[in-house]
Amino acid sequence: MSNAKVEEKLFQNRYRVDTGRPHIGIRDPDICAVTCKTQQCAVCCPAGCYTVEGNGRVVLITDGCLECGTCRVVCETHRNIAWEYPRGGFGILFKFG
Amino acid sequence: MAENFDAIVVGAGPSGNAAAYVLAKAGKKVLQIERGEYPGSKNVQGAILYSDALERIIPDFREDAPLERHIIEQRIWVLDEESFIGSHFRSDDFNKPPYNRYTIIRAQFDKWFSQKVQQAGALLICETTVRDLILDGDRVVGVQTDREGGSVYADIVILADGVNSMLARKAGFRQELKPDDVALAVKEIHFLPQEVVESRFNVSGDAGVVIEMMGKITKGMMGTGFLYTNKESITIGIGCVLSDFKKQKCSPSQLLEEMKAHPAIKPLLEGGEMKEYAAHLIPEGGYNAIPRIFGNGWLMVGDAGMFVNSVHREGSNLAMTSGRIAAETVLELCAAQQSLTARNLALYRSKLDASFVIKDLKKYRNLPGILHRNPQFFTTYPELLNRAAHTLLKVDGVDKKAKEKQVRDSFREKRSLLGLVGDAYKMWRAFE
Numbered sequence: 001m002s003n004a005k006v007e008e009k010l011f012q013n014r015y016r017v018d019t020g021r022p023h024i025g026i027r028d029p030d031i032c033a034v035t036c037k038t039q040q041c042a043v044c045c046p047a048g049c050y051t052v053e054g055n056g057r058v059v060l061i062t063d064g065c066l067e068c069g070t071c072r073v074v075c076e077t078h079r080n081i082a083w084e085y086p087r088g089g090f091g092i093l094f095k096f097g
Numbered sequence: 098m099a100e101n102f103d104a105i106v107v108g109a110g111p112s113g114n115a116a117a118y119v120l121a122k123a124g125k126k127v128l129q130i131e132r133g134e135y136p137g138s139k140n141v142q143g144a145i146l147y148s149d150a151l152e153r154i155i156p157d158f159r160e161d162a163p164l165e166r167h168i169i170e171q172r173i174w175v176l177d178e179e180s181f182i183g184s185h186f187r188s189d190d191f192n193k194p195p196y197n198r199y200t201i202i203r204a205q206f207d208k209w210f211s212q213k214v215q216q217a218g219a220l221l222i223c224e225t226t227v228r229d230l231i232l233d234g235d236r237v238v239g240v241q242t243d244r245e246g247g248s249v250y251a252d253i254v255i256l257a258d259g260v261n262s263m264l265a266r267k268a269g270f271r272q273e274l275k276p277d278d279v280a281l282a283v284k285e286i287h288f289l290p291q292e293v294v295e296s297r298f299n300v301s302g303d304a305g306v307v308i309e310m311m312g313k314i315t316k317g318m319m320g321t322g323f324l325y326t327n328k329e330s331i332t333i334g335i336g337c338v339l340s341d342f343k344k345q346k347c348s349p350s351q352l353l354e355e356m357k358a359h360p361a362i363k364p365l366l367e368g369g370e371m372k373e374y375a376a377h378l379i380p381e382g383g384y385n386a387i388p389r390i391f392g393n394g395w396l397m398v399g400d401a402g403m404f405v406n407s408v409h410r411e412g413s414n415l416a417m418t419s420g421r422i423a424a425e426t427v428l429e430l431c432a433a434q435q436s437l438t439a440r441n442l443a444l445y446r447s448k449l450d451a452s453f454v455i456k457d458l459k460k461y462r463n464l465p466g467i468l469h470r471n472p473q474f475f476t477t478y479p480e481l482l483n484r485a486a487h488t489l490l491k492v493d494g495v496d497k498k499a500k501e502k503q504v505r506d507s508f509r510e511k512r513s514l515l516g517l518v519g520d521a522y523k524m525w526r527a528f529e
Contacts, residue, residue: 006350009285009374016134044342046283046349046376066376067139069261070281073274073378074343085132085263087243089224093138096286096330096373097203 112399
């Protein structure tokens, strides 16, 4: 699915973004770009937070994160994702859940 | 806030609320820590509430709990690309109080449950993420929060921190989740006028309908779709085992889009306004995936303990029951003046073993593996069933005996006689 379409969905959600303090990070970008053959995070993340650029590098923007944990669990070969919950009160704030 | 509590409960979902409520009600000094803005703001579920588990904790919950619709009809649909074959069970018995189950909206329900917990005497702190357990040797003595000076101590820490249970993993109590053991579910809520929901699903008052779906909508992945009616909205979602999403290179949001476009589903959503998109991991690994759930000074409840019965789509009731039993275990040990060591807290596991929570998980322990090794249950059979119905129901001058033969042949061609018998045996073994 195009990211634009996911973004339309996420637009309905309520977030309090912890600007400048993303709760998830890629440990070593070279592993994603060079070693990882599958880049599953870009496929499986339900919020489309991961995109693969033309040069094969994976870019992560956590603003739309639904805090499900999928990216961390699928990165089982390289364990290249540093995953934490956002600081208290930040991140997705479900209106309905 | 270097204060000492009898118990700290991490998380204010169904399991954490159940545990905190039972402990507080018995007079224990309970601190509950929730990372969301309010309880429910981080929580995602279908969502069906089964009355029994809650009734055992709050018998009169129906008086003020925010409930959407009580379910009087369950539909099970097996879909191929353009059709479905299904069964509907509707009973007026389900339309007589006290009702057996309800649809709920978790952000509202969890907030209500939490108010009950606070009224029972527990102290709730929101907007606070617990970062680590504080250990003294191998004994959990408290938690470290992301608040300044945020160490708090207690005789017991109950981990109700959900499927990802970061705390248990950081403390080395459990391994990382395996993609085989969790389902990724995505869902949306669509708002419609109450009378539209009611006429569309042939219900009135507070009655409601649920539809569980399997077949081509999951593109061969092991999983199911669902559609639940709320008062003025419809929840629609789909979940598949995460390892299948990996294998199929299938985006979850795309999967949901295609499901919503199915000719049998699309008219049910017509005119609705989508107001939220959510995703969640569901611990569906079953009995074999249950981690260590107790240790020196700690207990694990709810999704963190992998207590989900994926066959019957039950989770929140297992969560509440495990939370209640954890609290009862603590109370029993305290009353007997026994210390909260791993050896004594093993009582929690044996109590759970004797309850429906573990009994049901044990009953279906082979099912996840069998379904996973046999994708035909999600692809070939839905297609065969739908084609068979189509063949038998279409009036086109072909005699009925020839039509029956066509159906038989189609099954044999796709699965062979041995395959059919083998599949029947596998299903029998799985559900035995």
